[in-house]
Amino acid sequence: MNHRDERAELRGVVYRGDRGSFVTMLTRETWPDHALQLIGDGLLGVLAARADGVEELARRCVIGLRERGYEGDGELAVGIEAALGSGPVPLLRPLPVDLEELAGVLEGDPVTGGGRIDLRTGEVWPQPAIEYAEETGDFDEDDEDDEERWLWVECEGSHAGYRDMELFIAAVEDAGQADRLSIAIGGRGAFRRFKDVLSRWPVLLDRWYAFSEDRQRGRARAWLAAEGYTPAPHRPGA
Numbered sequence: 001m002n003h004r005d006e007r008a009e010l011r012g013v014v015y016r017g018d019r020g021s022f023v024t025m026l027t028r029e030t031w032p033d034h035a036l037q038l039i040g041d042g043l044l045g046v047l048a049a050r051a052d053g054v055e056e057l058a059r060r061c062v063i064g065l066r067e068r069g070y071e072g073d074g075e076l077a078v079g080i081e082a083a084l085g086s087g088p089v090p091l092l093r094p095l096p097v098d099l100e101e102l103a104g105v106l107e108g109d110p111v112t113g114g115g116r117i118d119l120r121t122g123e124v125w126p127q128p129a130i131e132y133a134e135e136t137g138d139f140d141e142d143d144e145d146d147e148e149r150w151l152w153v154e155c156e157g158s159h160a161g162y163r164d165m166e167l168f169i170a171a172v173e174d175a176g177q178a179d180r181l182s183i184a185i186g187g188r189g190a191f192r193r194f195k196d197v198l199s200r201w202p203v204l205l206d207r208w209y210a211f212s213e214d215r216q217r218g219r220a221r222a223w224l225a226a227e228g229y230t231p232a233p234h235r236p237g238a
Contacts (some may be wrong), residue, residue: 010035035214036061044109071222
């Protein structure tokens with residue numbers, strides 16, 4: 001199984017709440033590359049369901065998060081330690097929010113980016129969806145400014161994403177590939193050119209998507225924590 005398929009399998013078992021398959025994946029010697037944020041979320045769900053035999057896996061994840069130290073890794077490690085009973089419980093309100101959707105709102109196009117989170121449901125509303133709902137009359141104007149109902153999300157732009165490209169290039173072992181990628185990210189249209197160049201090397205492109213998604217997930221988690229919330233864990237089935 002290649003890394004892309006392995007990551008897709010991991011994503012599927014986490015979001016389906018497939019406890020057995022998830023634990024089986026984590027008992028393998030190596031875990032999917034650049035997936036600690038997703039793995040940590042899966043572990044929080046398994047630990048919340050009081051599944052047996054996952055404590056060692058959770059500690060392994062905590063060690064990996066602490067050693068790596070990406071944005072959001074510390075918050076996730078603290079949450080796992082709290083679920084293990086080996087650390088304090090963070091004073092954060094659980095919210096069933098999709099971190100990938102939140103990341104898209106946080107780091108989207110500044111012109112159309114931003115949005116809000118429904119604090120009752122955890123649903124992420126991008127700004128274009130809000131505007132469409134307002135036009136069609138599906139948005140309740142009476143509570144539009146209700147701070148107890150909505151958490152506003154300001155678009156932070158592409159600065160963090162550009163830094164991701166720089167860090168990724170710095171880790172590319174092939175000097176020729178690294179040089180071409182470094183040239184690609186200069187000037188306007190850097191993201192498009194970067195992906196165009198990466199498409200010449202499918203394995204490297206897949207590695208980039210994994211790296212980028214993991215870092216975006218961590219940044220969304222850190223942003224949410226700064227607002228006083230934490231993603232509610234998925235509840236796995238048997």
